[in-house]
Amino acid sequence: MPISLLGKSNDSPVVVVLHGVDKAMEENIRANLTVLHETLDEENATKEAIEQRSKQEILAALQPFGYYEPTVHSNIDIKEGKINVSFDIQLGEPVKILAIHFVLTGQGEKDPRLKNLFALFTMKIGDVFVHDTYEQGKKALLSQTIQSGYLNASFSEHKVEVDLENKTSQIFLSLDTGARHFFGDVTFGETVLSNKLLNRYLPFAPGDPYQPEKIMLLQNRLTQSDYFKNANVKAVTEEGATTVPVVVELEDAKPNHYILGAGYGTDTGVRGKLGWTRRRLNSMGHRFTAQAQISEIYDKIYAEYSIPGKRPYSDQLKFQGGFYDDEFSEKPSQIYEAGILEERIISNWERRLGVNYHHERFNAFITNDVIESKLILPTITFIQVRKSESDAVSGRRIEFTMRGSVDALFSDTTFFQSYLQLKWVHGFTDNTRLLMRGDFGFTLPDDSERLPLSQRFFAGGDLSLRGYGYRSLPNEIDKDGNYQPVGGAYLAVGSLELHQTIKKPFGVFTFVDAGNAYRELFQETAIGVGAGVEWQTRLGPIKFAVAKPLTKTSDAWRIHASFGPELS
Numbered sequence: 410m411p412i413s414l415l416g417k418s419n420d421s422p423v424v425v426v427l428h429g430v431d432k433a434m435e436e437n438i439r440a441n442l443t444v445l446h447e448t449l450d451e452e453n454a455t456k457e458a459i460e461q462r463s464k465q466e467i468l469a470a471l472q473p474f475g476y477y478e479p480t481v482h483s484n485i486d487i488k489e490g491k492i493n494v495s496f497d498i499q500l501g502e503p504v505k506i507l508a509i510h511f512v513l514t515g516q517g518e519k520d521p522r523l524k525n526l527f528a529l530f531t532m533k534i535g536d537v538f539v540h541d542t543y544e545q546g547k548k549a550l551l552s553q554t555i556q557s558g559y560l561n562a563s564f565s566e567h568k569v570e571v572d573l574e575n576k577t578s579q580i581f582l583s584l585d586t587g588a589r590h591f592f593g594d595v596t597f598g599e600t601v602l603s604n605k606l607l608n609r610y611l612p613f614a615p616g617d618p619y620q621p622e623k624i625m626l627l628q629n630r631l632t633q634s635d636y637f638k639n640a641n642v643k644a645v646t647e648e649g650a651t652t653v654p655v656v657v658e659l660e661d662a663k664p665n666h667y668i669l670g671a672g673y674g675t676d677t678g679v680r681g682k683l684g685w686t687r688r689r690l691n692s693m694g695h696r697f698t699a700q701a702q703i704s705e706i707y708d709k710i711y712a713e714y715s716i717p718g719k720r721p722y723s724d725q726l727k728f729q730g731g732f733y734d735d736e737f738s739e740k741p742s743q744i745y746e747a748g749i750l751e752e753r754i755i756s757n758w759e760r761r762l763g764v765n766y767h768h769e770r771f772n773a774f775i776t777n778d779v780i781e782s783k784l785i786l787p788t789i790t791f792i793q794v795r796k797s798e799s800d801a802v803s804g805r806r807i808e809f810t811m812r813g814s815v816d817a818l819f820s821d822t823t824f825f826q827s828y829l830q831l832k833w834v835h836g837f838t839d840n841t842r843l844l845m846r847g848d849f850g851f852t853l854p855d856d857s858e859r860l861p862l863s864q865r866f867f868a869g870g871d872l873s874l875r876g877y878g879y880r881s882l883p884n885e886i887d888k889d890g891n892y893q894p895v896g897g898a899y900l901a902v903g904s905l906e907l908h909q910t911i912k913k914p915f916g917v918f919t920f921v922d923a924g925n926a927y928r929e930l931f932q933e934t935a936i937g938v939g940a941g942v943e944w945q946t947r948l949g950p951i952k953f954a955v956a957k958p959l960t961k962t963s964d965a966w967r968i969h970a971s972f973g974p975e976l977s
Contacts, residue, residue: 422491429498441470456485473540475503477573503537507577517586522557538578554586558618561587590619593654600659603692609721619653630722638662664688675970676870676879678705708734723754742771742862761790769861774895782861784820788812794976802836806976822859826852834975840910848902855898865896866926871971874922876937876956883926897926914945935960949974
């Protein structure tokens, strides 16, 4: 009469208790125990049959961990169709590695790129022989050889000799690289873009040693270019051939892209955006973008003409122009700008180098005089974003900018300005993270009253000093006895923000912001403290916070809202 023995809990027909093994060993034993997974007939459901078969299965399950001769004691109780089994296991001495014999043959034997290949095999002499680690090491050796262009690489020998008497093992590996493969010609599918432009996306040239990861790199570059709806890169391998042609299938994206958006921010109030991008103006991938943005404190009309550079996936030359109608604490400022900007990636840094003609008409604080300023403004910016490889939360961002003008070169004033922003996120656990931010800057000379409002430093707002109004610091008392923000020549603002996820995607955070924009060094520092809630989204957290200012203002609390990636 068959007995069903599929259960694992105390309410199931079979209960197995294991002693003397770790979690990984226990999982492997349970996966191999017949008594847990099969229906046994009366002959195989006896104590003797279960004990004999289970011991053999336990021995087999422990061998991958290096234990070939454990001692197993069992206690089996069968009552009323239920089986309770207890195994006490003494692992004994593990089998350790006595020697590793590795031989590399084939065309790659003298390849300098494979000189240190064996370092990828993590098992060392004296280690316990663990089968999974052995297989992972073999996989790493083979994968690196294939990545180096030897597509037909294989192990001509891979064996392990175990000496049970001495509890030792010897590993024998012989890796035959075979012939090396090389990139062949690249064929692009039908597209309005020219091959002259597309060839600049290639991370290889015909005749280069074949590397599979460069196929994926090309795929990513084309996909991220925004020129294509679909891009599919295929390497064509043929038996006996060492040249690998590459075929790129392309489907052009629609030439026009439109943006329509609306939102609200405690700094900007209600805002809206309307934009249009012409993805391709010609076969060389020139692009045109126009945008209009409207909010309660600023309006912006902006246009940009982009030309792909020598490395179009990272380098661009842009001609820009725009009009900005801004408001600094009810002081209007109209800005006309036109300029040229080169964007380039240099040693993992994004470099932006440009020069602008900047015409600004603004009302001076305190006196309310109308001032016009014209500047030729060279600017250079370096940006680097690094994200942690160990977790999805941690990372840092650095942005450094220098700009200035000289009155002898078609400008109304001479000044030099430098700005540094640092952001650092550290994840203590999956649910706890610390965000630190610092903004620092200085302007020389520090007493130029003709410096346009847009070139002065201000503090306060959602992304600066919370608890204070947007761009409300530093301020001075006007003739009517009211505080008026005037902007400063120096900037030093720091923030500490501790986040705790309550239940994904929702969390809470608390923070302290300190610093100011200063007209002169060593003036009063403002401090704001508060707490908030956040909702994690794919595009970054949505945050709502309340903050209280602690210095030089009323005791009123302020509400702040922000949205976007923390390392942007």
